[in-house]
Amino acid sequence: MANPNQPDENKLNIELPEDVAEGIYSNLAIISHSHAEFVIDFIKILPGVPKGKVKARIILTPEHAKRLVKALQDNIKKYEENFGPIKDVSPRGPGIPINFGGAAQA
Numbered sequence: 001m002a003n004p005n006q007p008d009e010n011k012l013n014i015e016l017p018e019d020v021a022e023g024i025y026s027n028l029a030i031i032s033h034s035h036a037e038f039v040i041d042f043i044k045i046l047p048g049v050p051k052g053k054v055k056a057r058i059i060l061t062p063e064h065a066k067r068l069v070k071a072l073q074d075n076i077k078k079y080e081e082n083f084g085p086i087k088d089v090s091p092r093g094p095g096i097p098i099n100f101g102g103a104a105q106a
Contacts, residue, residue, distance in 0.1 A: 024055045038065040 026042035033039065038060045045052035060068065080086060 026055055028052065033062075033065075037061060 024042065024044075026044055028043040028045055030041045030043065031038060032041075040058045040060070041054045042056040042058070043052045044055050076086065
């Protein structure tokens with residue numbers, strides 16, 4: 001039986017500051033990599049605005065990037081089991097939405 005006065009070495013104490021807990025909206029992610037790291041830039045693009053802004057940049061080791069992919073796949077599977085399939089937003093493949101939903105272009 002574990003001693004309640006000794007900390008459990010398998011537990012991780014994580015603090016979530018209030019400003020971070022609010023989250024940041026992103027509707028585009030751009031991923032690049034080198035031999036040592038993956039860089040994910042989370043960007044917000046608004047309709048009719050020609051310039052997007054990077055809202056957050058996350059830098060990961062290749063090992064952490066692979067674990068993130070596996071965790072996302074697992075969570076997407078669980079989400080779809082509960083709520084149904086997620087539509088593939090871009091049937092033509094990935095692309096950067098420019099002026100999506102904005103005024104018609106002539």
